[in-house]
Amino acid sequence: MKALEELAFKLLELLARSLNLRPDRLHGFFEHPTTFFRLNHYPPCPSPDLALGVGRHKDPGALTILYQDDVGGLDVRRRSDGEWARVKFVPDSFIINVGDTMQVWSNDRYESAEHRVSVNREKARFSMPYFFNPATDAVVEPLGELVGEEDPPRYSAYSWGDFFRTKLSGNYKKLEVENLHIEHFRKGLEGA
Numbered sequence: 001m002k003a004l005e006e007l008a009f010k011l012l013e014l015l016a017r018s019l020n021l022r023p024d025r026l027h028g029f030f031e032h033p034t035t036f037f038r039l040n041h042y043p044p045c046p047s048p049d050l051a052l053g054v055g056r057h058k059d060p061g062a063l064t065i066l067y068q069d070d071v072g073g074l075d076v077r078r079r080s081d082g083e084w085a086r087v088k089f090v091p092d093s094f095i096i097n098v099g100d101t102m103q104v105w106s107n108d109r110y111e112s113a114e115h116r117v118s119v120n121r122e123k124a125r126f127s128m129p130y131f132f133n134p135a136t137d138a139v140v141e142p143l144g145e146l147v148g149e150e151d152p153p154r155y156s157a158y159s160w161g162d163f164f165r166t167k168l169s170g171n172y173k174k175l176e177v178e179n180l181h182i183e184h185f186r187k188g189l190e191g192a
């Protein structure tokens with residue numbers, strides 16, 4: 001767990017640098033993080049066309065470090081054509097997923113990737129996501145350094161704690177439905 005945390009902070013630093021921010025600019029949001037680790041087991045399914053392991057969603061936090069086994073089933077929505085693309089298994093590697101919080105901090109320079117998990121008839125699948133999430137009292141909004149007259153903030157500030165609680169109660173429905181996501185905080189769409 002310590003190694004995952006170190007990797008998460010390293011990635012956070014690289015993301016900050018890529019946005020021309022101080023390397024430790026985002027660290028303060030993670031002093032009492034709501035980070036958690038989950039072990040997922042997807043048993044074989046007799047009707048894989050009729051079911052999903054996890055319905056379509058975006059991870060709400062800052063970033064996700066995911067280990068998946070060689071069975072496969074993680075699909076990511078391709079931006080170019082909106083089709084679901086299977087994420088290939090690469091031995092000894094992690095999949096890094098940018099979450100909603102990073103999208104808002106970066107004022108849309110980074111985009112949270114929509115994904116889902118398909119199931120199959122033959123093999124059970126295991127995966128292990130580590131969700132690197134800010135503190136409950138963190139207020140999430142586009143970072144001051146990344147907005148200006150030319151590029152006004154695209155989201156209203158919201159409480160990570162409230163957002164996360166709502167997410168946890170409604171997310172991971174095994175249905176092709178949209179859940180609460182940051183688009184609800186996009187400016188001009190409040191209350192829509």
Ligand SMILES: O=C(O)CCC(=O)C(=O)O
Nearest residue numbers: 040054068074117127129
């Ligand atoms: O099992 C996977 O590969 C991903 C699971 C997932 O997207 C999630 O738990 O948020």
Ligand SMILES: [Fe+2]
Nearest residue numbers: 057058059115
């Ligand atoms: Fe996910």
